[in-house]
Every structure is written in structure tokens, then in C-alpha cells.
Amino acid sequence: MNRTHLGTAAVAVSLVLTLAGCSGKTGSSADGTNAGGVKTGPGVTADAIRVGIITDLTGPAAPLGKPSLQATQLYVDQVNAAGGVCGRKLKLVVRDHGFDVQKAVAAYAEVQPQVAALGSLLGSAQTAALLDSIERDGLVTMVGGNAASSLGHQHIQVMSTTYDLDMINGVDWLVRTQGLKSGDEIGLVHQPGEYGENAAEGVRFAAKKAGLDLVVRTVKPTETDMTAQVTALGAAKVKAIVFAGTPGQTASLVGVAAATGLKVPVLAHAAAYVPQLLATPAKPALEKMLYVTGGVPALSSDLPGVKKLVKDYRAKYPKEELNVGVQVGTTNGAVLVEALKAACEAKDLSRAGITAGLRTLKRFDKGMGSVLDFSDPAKSPSRKSYVLRPAAGVPGGLKTVQDATEVPAVAEYLAARD
Known part of the structure; x- marks a missing residue:
């Protein structure tokens, strides 16, 4: 998912979660061929497949990292209850990086020899720091950040529409529905790094195509007060604002804009929203001014x-609030399970076999939104984005404004980039 998210801390540092027992199968080694003729590799034994999760449980992205982990655990529990994969039960090996890049690197070094795949690596900066190591180790890795910089690596898998494509789709919607016209100025506020820069790249392309002039301001991930940015945008009399930052910054930006009379539509990436924002004083402004674009419904x-996921998650975690992390964790688990099943059919649960299994998934569909294509690591698995808006009293605190859509500008952008 995404670069950073503000919120409360969660527990569990360097935690190993064992989600099921053994099947009683024998004759397998950690690196060889078992009695059933299935080739194995690191993390695969006669009765278990170990899957790594390197996420944020105690840092600024914990509001997404924790529910994502819980959703993956829920999905794995269900798979194990149905017999597991290839006669083996899935076991999660979890490490908390607190959204610190160096801690993520250290966690990877510890977990990598123990696991068959990484079911989640949260954070675009963390992924960027580990790209070379993951490719060297041939370890299938589902990344929890959708920066285009993660594309083109054989063993690394972006799980949804990349940030730039989301913003192209989102800005197109903004122009069509909010009365923007050629020559208007709009604000672009974004963080540095893979998340913010990739989102900004999409905004720049879409704005140029629509004839919009950009007033650009950056914001550090640690900044919490957006008054300076809003003041500059107000002085420029922008007609709309596009934002790629953290949820806490979203609340500040929208709240300050409303309070100072800059009551314009604000389009934020889904990474910049969690439903907890509706419990802040910015709630009225968020419900009137904010729109969210992203690759999940x-x-x-x-x-x-989605309805089944909400029901199952609430039954398992009745005190937890749902957000997009629940969808990410479920999708990550489901995609990895399908890749493992394909590898099992090919009788190859080595790391190379799991990667090959992942690349057979050309039309992945679990009834949770767009059909995803994982066959080409150089391409975003989807090019469609939703437009949502805050709504209190509904799961996830968002309601649909526009269903998954790919606008023609996306194809133009990708052709120009290639």
C-alpha cells in the first residue's frame, strides 16, 4: 500500500504466527524433492509452507499494517481449515519494521532464509531498499505500496493500480465533474519519494492534457500542519487540490482549507485516507470537500x-475498524495461495516454481473489484481506479462515486512512458 499513515500503535514486534498444525506428511526436505515428486525450496517442509510478512505494526502505517495482517491471517486460517495448499498448512512469519527502512532491511535478512515467499512487504521506500536483494534471492514478494518503480522485477508484485495511473483516472474525473476548464490553476501537494513522486507524475500528465496549470507544494512525511501549503494555494486561487500524503495530513489540509475559505474539491490518493479521520474535527469538511481515488472498491x-470479507472480518475481529488494509491483506493472501496452487500443480514449490505459478494468473478475480493480471511484472495488474468519498456509518468510511474506470489518457501516458 502505501507510503505512510498516521494513527495509533499496534502490538507485536518480531512475532511468529503459527496458524495451523501439521498434516502428517513425510519425506520432504527444505531444498529438494519430496516423496510425492514435488520439488521444494526454502520455507517448504513436508507439512508446512512458511510465508513472510514484513509490515508496520507500531509506526505511522500501523493503521493499515495491522488490519492488513489480520485479514491475511483470516484468509490463511480459512485456507488451512479447508486442507491447506499442496497437502501443507500455511504458516506466517511476521516482523514489524515500524515503517523504518533500516529495520525493514534487517527484518528481511532474518526472515528471508526461513520462507518460501513474502506475502507482504509494506512501504514503497522499504521495497525500494530491498529490490536488489529480493531479485537476487528469487523470493516472490507482494508489495504493500503501488509505486511504478516496483514494476519490471520478476519476483516483485505490485498488487493494484499504480499511483500514477490512479491519479490520471482521478484527475480526469475531477475535470469532468467539478467544472474545471483549460487555464484553471489547481494545487498539487505531495510527499517526496516513491509514493508522492509517482502520484505527482500522473497528476502532471493529466493536468497538462486538460490544460490545467499546477501550483506545486511538497510536504515532508513528518509534517502535521498543512497551513503553509494551504496558504500558498489560497493565494494562487486554485480551483481544486490534488494530494498524495498521509491521512493525518489530509485532515489538516482539508480542515485548514475549509476554515480559511478555500472550499474547493480535494482529490487524495487512497493511501491518504483512513476512516478514523471521520472522528476528528475535520469530519464536516472531509464529507463536503474530499474525494479519494485508488484501485480498490x-x-x-x-x-x-467485499460483502463476504466485511462479514468474515467483523466476525473474527468485532472490535476492529475496517479500512483499505483489510482488502489489501486479503488480496495478498489470495493471490499468493493461487500462485502456490499453480506451483503445486507443476510439482515445483521451489522459489522459481512459485514465481512461475504467480505468472500464470492472468485473470485473477475473487469478486472484490477489478480483474487483475499478474502475468507480466512490468505492467500494473490493473489500470482502473475508483472514485470514493467519505461517509460515516458505512464499512471503511467510504462510499462509491465512480466505479472502476480506465480513462483514455492512461493508454496515452503508458505509450509515452514506454
Whole structure:
């Protein structure tokens, strides 16, 4: 998912979660061929497949990292209850990096020899720091950040629409529905780094195509007061604002804008929103001014897979609030399970076999939104984005404004980039 998120801390540092027992199968080694003729590799034994999770449970992204882990655990529990994969139960090996890049690197060094794949690596900066190591080790890794810089690596998998494509789709919607016209000025506020820069790249392309002039301001990940940025945008009399930052910054930006009379539509990436914002004083402004764009649907949608997920998650974690992390964790688990099943059918649970299994998934669909294509690591698995808006009292605190859409500018952008 995404670069950073503000919120409360969660527990569990360097925690190993064992989600099921043994099947009683024998004759397998950590690196060889078992009695059933299935080739194995690190993290695979006669009765278990160990999957790594390197995420944020105690840092600024914990509001997404914790529910994502819980959703993956829920999905794995269900898979294990149905017999597991290839006669083996899945076991999660979890490490908390607190959203610190160096801690993520250290956690990877510890976990990598123990696991068959990484079911989640949260953070675009963390992923960037580990790209070379992951490719060297041939370890299938589901990344929890959708920066385009993660594309083109054989063993690394972006799980949804990349940030730049989301913003192209989102800005197109903004122009079509909010009365923007050629020559208007709009604000672009973004963080530095893979997340913010990739989002900004999409905004710049879309704005140029629509004839919009950009007033650009950056914001450090640690900044919490957006008064300076809003003041500059107000002085420029922008007609809209596009934002790629953290949820806490979203609340500040929208709240300050409303309080100072800059009551314009604000389009934020999904990484910049969590439903906890509706419990802040910015709630009225958020409900009137904010729109969210991203590659996953609202948890309040009628999609069958989403409805089942909400029901199952609430039954397992009745005191937890749902957000997009729940969808990310479920999708990560489901995609990895399908890749493992494909590898099992090919009788190859080595790391190379799991990667090959992942690349067979050309039309992945669990009833949770867009059909995803994981066959080409150089391409975003989807090019469609939703537009949502805050709504109190519904799962995830968002309702649908526009269903998954790919606008023509996306193809133009990708052609120009290639």
C-alpha cells in the first residue's frame, strides 16, 4: 500500500504466527524433492509452507499494517481449515519494521532464509531498499505500496493500480465533474519519494492534457500542519487540490482549507485516507470537500467478495475498524495461495516454481473489484481506479462515486512512458 499513515500503535514486534498444525506428511526436505515428486525450496517442509510478512505494526502505517495482517491471517486460517495448499498448512512469519527502512532491511535478512515467499512487504521506500536483494534471492514478494518503480522485477508484485495511473483516472474525473476548464490553476501537494513522486507524475500528465496549470507544494512525511501549503494555494486561487500524503495530513489540509475559505474539491490518493479521520474535527469538511481515488472498491460496495470479507472480518475481529488494509491483506493472501496452487500443480514449490505459478494468473478475480493480471511484472495488474468519498456509518468510511474506470489518457501516458 502505501507510503505512510498516521494513527495509533499496534502490538507485536518480531512475532511468529503459527496458524495451523501439521498434516502428517513425510519425506520432504527444505531444498529438494519430496516423496510425492514435488520439488521444494526454502520455507517448504513436508507439512508446512512458511510465508513472510514484513509490515508496520507500531509506526505511522500501523493503521493499515495491522488490519492488513489480520485479514491475511483470516484468509490463511480459512485456507488451512479447508486442507491447506499442496497437502501443507500455511504458516506466517511476521516482523514489524515500524515503517523504518533500516529495520525493514534487517527484518528481511532474518526472515528471508526461513520462507518460501513474502506475502507482504509494506512501504514503497522499504521495497525500494530491498529490490536488489529480493531479485537476487528469487523470493516472490507482494508489495504493500503501488509505486511504478516496483514494476519490471520478476519476483516483485505490485498488487493494484499504480499511483500514477490512479491519479490520471482521478484527475480526469475531477475535470469532468467539478467544472474545471483549460487555464484553471489547481494545487498539487505531495510527499517526496516513491509514493508522492509517482502520484505527482500522473497528476502532471493529466493536468497538462486538460490544460490545467499546477501550483506545486511538497510536504515532508513528518509534517502535521498543512497551513503553509494551504496558504500558498489560497493565494494562487486554485480551483481544486490534488494530494498524495498521509491521512493525518489530509485532515489538516482539508480542515485548514475549509476554515480559511478555500472550499474547493480535494482529490487524495487512497493511501491518504483512513476512516478514523471521520472522528476528528475535520469530519464536516472531509464529507463536503474530499474525494479519494485508488484501485480498490469501497468496503461499503455490493460486490460479493467485499460483502463476504466485511462479514468474515467483523466476525473474527468485532472490535476492529475496517479500512483499505483489510482488502489489501486479503488480496495478498489470495493471490499468493493461487500462485502456490499453480506451483503445486507443476510439482515445483521451489522459489522459481512459485514465481512461475504467480505468472500464470492472468485473470485473477475473487469478486472484490477489478480483474487483475499478474502475468507480466512490468505492467500494473490493473489500470482502473475508483472514485470514493467519505461517509460515516458505512464499512471503511467510504462510499462509491465512480466505479472502476480506465480513462483514455492512461493508454496515452503508458505509450509515452514506454
